Amino acid sequence: MTARVALIGANGHGRSHRRRIAELERAGPVRLVALADVQPIDPDPPVPPGAAVFTDYRELLALAAPDVVVICTPPHTHLRIALDALAAGCDVLLEKPPVPTLAEHATLQAAVLSSGRACQVGFQALGSLAARTLFEAVSAGRLGPLDSVATVASWRRDDAYYARAPWSGRRLVDGRPVLDGALVNPLAHAVMQSLAVAEVAGAGEPVLLEAERYRTRDIEVDDTAFARITFAGGLRMMAAVTLAGEDFIAGEVIVTGSAGRGVLEYPTDKLDLPGIAGPPGRVDLLENLVAHRRDRTVALVVPLARTAGFTAVVQALTGPGAAPPALIDEPFVEPVGAGPERVQVIPGINAVLREAAETLKLPSESGVAWAVPARPVRVPTA
Incomplete structure (x- = not known):
């Protein structure tokens, strides 16, 4: 039976969903019946014949x-x-990110259960077969007891990125958290992958967050961030990411144990795990959801419940008690390019990211000139 699919939010990143839906439509399991967006629908990719277009998702x-x-x-x-x-x-x-607080997460989870429907969250990197291989190796103890989990990514975002929408770079819109910082939106996959490693290692819930968040421009959220998370079982994790990077680092999850070390480049699904080959490919989340709809014995890859730890960390990072990101002074930032394509680069940032991942030290603990010490925050629990 072909599933009738609708897309709410058809522009921007929604265009990638339109392309993927079209691929699945050619294969047969889905049919795009409607799209909704408050703006005119971008014609690339084209809206297929027969798909209705709405500006109000409730009408859809x-x-x-x-x-x-x-x-x-x-x-x-x-x-x-x-x-x-x-x-x-x-x-x-x-x-992703699904919701900003555990209270909203619980509200949505209750609605999922009471409705009898399914909710899959778009952390597509969790569909990686290479990631699954890493998780299985950690769960089986192939790396021994874990000493640490770290993630590093060095990307760039230009001025046009922060002008793409009224909510871009904002902390709040209409009194609601927007969730557009480096750790919780563009590099949320890095955080989620690392949390997934900690989960399969039996580390327990995240309980303590020490975060240093920085910005290189006139925005309200971070474009460079370091988050050290301690779990109930004592394992520590470091996320070190930037959108003001030097040489590109796609995104690595580095797992260090007493018996070995594994590195997953999560955007490309490359796995460096001695003695174990990580198969290529991913389970597509929409295809998986449609299969689950047909047969409930098919498990969802990323059910909403799996993202509770991520939401807890997001709430600790961005909630009312969180300190705003510190502005890095101009002498430590180098503009590259001009106009909408201008980017801000922090010279030496890649070395700072690598040191944080290797030592689990925050920049202020390593004597970085522009760093501001973190204030520990308890991570809320469900």
């Missing part, structure tokens, strides 16, 4: 009657749209 739910809804709207709008989609009898693929 009422008139198009989809089986599955993909939600790719700004994070601060996720909860209301997801609740309405579940109430309409739809299964949901919800883009």
Whole structure:
């Protein structure tokens, strides 16, 4: 049976969902019946014949009657749209980050259970077969008891990136958390992959967060961040990421144990794990959701419940008690390019990222000139 799919939030990143839905449509398991966006739909890729277009997602739910809804709207709008989609009898693929607080996470989880529908969260890197191989190796003790988990990524984002939408680079919109910092949006996959490693290692819940968050421009969120997380079982994790990088680091998850070390480059699914080959490929999250809809014995790759730890960390990072990101002074930042393509680069940042991952020290503990000491924060629990 072909699943009727609708996409809410069809522009921006929604275009990648449109392309993937088209691929699945050619293979047969889905049919795109409707799209919704508050702006005119971008013609690339083209809207297929027969797909209805709406500006109000509630009209889409009422008139198009989809089986599955993909939600790719700004994070601060996720909860209301997801609740309405579940109430309409739809299964949901919800883009990451799902929601800003554990209270909203619990509200959405309760709606999933009461509706009998499914909610998959768009952490597509968790569908990686190489990541699954790493998780299985950690769970089986192939690396011995873990000493640490770390993730490093060095990307660049230009001025146009922060002008792409009214919520870009903002902390709040209409009083709601936006979730557009480096750790919780563009590099959220790095954090989620590392949390998944800690989970399969039996580390327990994250309990303590020490975060240093920085910005290189006039924004309200971080574009460079370091987060040291301590779990209930004592394991520590370091996330060291930037959008103001030097040489590109795609994104690595570095797992160090008493018997070995593994490194997963999560965007490319490259796995360096001595003696173990990581197979290529990924389980597509929409395809997996459609298969789960047909046969509930098919497990979801990223059910909402699996992301509770991520939401707890997000709340600790961005909640009311969190300190705003510190501005790195101009002498430590180098503009590259001009106009909308201008980027801000922090000279020496890649070495700082690598040192943090290797030593689990925050920049202020390593004597970095622009660093500001972190204040420990308890991570909330469900």
